[in-house]
Amino acid sequence: MIEFLDTKKENLIAVEIRGKVSKEDIQKFHPLIQHILNTNEKVEFYIELHDFKGYDLEGFWEGLKIDSSHISDYGNMAIVGGKKWHEWAAEATDFFTDSEVKHFDLEERASAKKWIGM
Known part of the structure; x- marks a missing residue:
């Protein structure tokens, strides 16, 4: 299940x-991505994982x-989660994209939000 979070940053999907x-769930992202791309900005992401299966x-x-x-339309990404594989996923995403992707532990969510500009 995906819950969208409020953000004041217009090119950020949180x-x-x-x-x-x-x-x-995934299909809910596409109109948001298209809307941001219509403003000629890169799409940034804040993703917080809780009991992600x-x-x-x-x-x-x-x-x-x-x-x-x-993939070329994506900007910075903050991935927040408490599992080691969440960190590996962030590293793999960073490797395969031009985006800057950072992993934060759940206890660091305030730092993640600050980094992504949320």
Whole structure:
């Protein structure tokens, strides 16, 4: 499940993710990404993971489609989560994109929000 968080930064998509992510969850991102791209800005992300269980198969494929079509449109990303693999995922994302991607532990969420400008 994805819960969108309020932010005053117009090119930032901020979310809390819990449990397993579905295709319907991922499809909620696309109009937000398109809206930001219409302002000629890079899309930035603040992603906070709580008891994240990954994606169902359709959600995984939908995420790949959106990311592959917009990967060059992404700016900075703050990934907040308490698991070691969350840190590895942030490092892998940083490696494959021109974006700056940083991992923060859950206790560091205030620092993550400050870094991303939330």
